[in-house]
Amino acid sequence: MFDHIDPRSPTPLYAQIASRLRLAVSAGELRPGDALPSVRRLASQLRVNPATVVQAYRDLEAEGFLDMRQGTGTFVRDVPVGRRTSERVYQATLLVRQLIANASRLGVSLDELHSAILEEMGAKAS
Amino acid sequence: MTHAIAIRGLHYRAGRSFEIPNLDLSVPTGSIYGFLGPNGSGKTTTIRLVLGLLRPRAGDIRVLDRPMPHDAPRVLARVGYVPEQPHLDPTLTVREVLRFQGAFYPTWDHAWAEELLVAFDLDEHRLFGKLSKGQKGKVMMLLALAQRPDLLVLDEPTDGLDPVVRRDMLAALLDYVSEHGATVFISSHLVHELERMCDWIGVMDQGRLVTELPMERFKRGIKRLVVSGAPPIGDPTPFSVLSREPNGASSETWLVRGWEPEMQAFFETGGASLQRVIDLDLEEGFVELLRTFRTPRREEVR
């Protein structure tokens, strides 16, 4: 799940981890009640500072995605549908923003980009 | 105890060529502090001074709140050390090495040492001298961890080792740190590894500490700016300009330190325009920092 954690990215690692988890919950990859790896295990697995994992988990707990229960572990909460949808929408917005920025840097016009998107989506559908 | 390692005004000299003139360095307790610097910059010497293996000429070194090298025996009982070169007896087997080391540390955890032996896939009956480089590295990490130290001092522990071994060693290290809350002081050339796990960074060059600050601030603060209509050299700036290079006729690329996003305003008022802000990863930031630290600062503006 965490293959794309990139320390070189300007986004701090805790934000990357939190973002990935947020999306996983919103997309249904993680169901309510699922146990998340302990801070210790995740830090060791990703070879990141445990404080990084703690921060990611705490942020998500504050947002209502997770429940950190002393002694038992960290579990996914039942997040309302609306919240999950808005998260996915937000992630989509981020993707599009990045796409547009990259396109402009390469000199691709918005129209060219738009046609390319429609073509690819058409190809996917069929 | 706010700092696991506190160095003030350290002066060390070896022969005529190498000198650490005046070093101040602080490793906050509970942090994972990455120590970067080119070869010959004095990293290993600093580590040896911290551990009491060398005596300074002047200055104050406190480790776990005790003076070094004066209190070395007591302090070293709580410090796990992984040196650059394997320093163990090659004629002992892995099992014998474990037994030897374990006899010196009251906090030695036999059960965990056994677990790590299995996790690291080490053959306890092989002679230490006959192990591969990676296996030797794993044994040394095992010894440092099984001691259950409050501070780990690691001198390029994974350099020259293959990715699988590096992964295993760092996973075990972080597992311990999560559980015990130990402080880690690690020097390495593998900048990207440090980038993942360190929350503090110290850069050393030619016997001096160039910079020391939290990792995020270092990465956020060092940027390349693409600027057009740039103000003349000499104008005061809210950030420090490490270098300026022209990009053709119309713009320049500035390398700056101490950048904050609000500083965009500086360009708007000055009549110049900031076209792009380029992030640098730790390795690039480190390289650029050293490059500008060494060359005469003709263009440096504070």
Add this chain to the structure above:
Amino acid sequence: MFRVILYAQWKWSRLVVTLGTIAAFILPILSVQGASPLPASPMRAGEILTMVQAWGVLYPVLAAALGLLVAIATWAPDHRGRHVHALSLPLPRWRYVLLRFGAGLVLLAAPALAVLAGAVFATRFAAIPSGLQGYPVALAIRFGVAVLVAYAVFFAVSAGTTRTAGVILAAIGGVVVVQVLAGLANIHLDVLTPLQGALLLWPGPLAIFTGRWMLIDV
């Protein structure tokens, strides 16, 4: 801690100690060969003394060799690793050195006891002519002390840095050079003889090695 240091030291020097112990046991026995109780003609006092004295030359050699080899075996691994491991252990240097010294002593007890055993055995079963006596215990004690002195000297030299060892050798070399130059210049300067006397004659530290080592004597 002592146990693991002793174990490591045993691992390094077990060959030397084992061979040395065997040699130490055999030496007294060889020195009385031919003096068994049932010979064709019993040996005369003079013959026995000559034989014992001849073999006796080997005791100081064996003692010095054991002291040297065990001392070297103690410090070689440390020197190779430039003392990093030892210095990173949580105990004061002097204690570490003391533990190492003690470990070597324990190992060297074996050949010393072997001399005692061999000497007692030899004097028990040899036909000692009247007028002569066996001194197994005295011989064994002397051997033990000689081993101790040799070990202590070589241990001290090896424990130092290579620079210290170099300084010692340079000092010795310097004395020799001074003596030679004085001789060439016809100056009557004798440095070596008094120095020799101080070291090798009683109560000098190396006196124990000189003189005759007699298992059987008048």
